[in-house]
Amino acid sequence: MVTTAxxxxLAGGTLLFFFWAYGIVSFARDLKNRFIPALLALRGQREESDADDQPAQHDDQRQQLY
Incomplete structure (x- = not known):
């Protein structure tokens, strides 16, 4: 028979497990909704800035000026 203690x-372990599982789910949702879109946006900005620095585009711009 289970004592009061x-x-x-058992109740304390169940409660702690609930908050542990809730924290993992919240972290996964934050990754999906916050961090991954921010990283993708940052990567897109880097690719755009890298594309602007290519020498072929500078040559095309020089030819258009003359």
Missing amino acids: GWFY
């Missing part, structure tokens, strides 16, 4: 132990 045993019931408190």
Whole structure:
């Protein structure tokens, strides 16, 4: 038979497990909705800035000026 202390132990473990699982799910949702889109936007900006620095585009611009 489970004692009163045993019931408190089981209830406390269940409560702690609930908050542990909730924290993992919240972290996964934050990754999906915040961090991954921010990283993709940052990568897109870098690719655009790298594309602007290519020498072929500068040559085309020089030819258009003359």
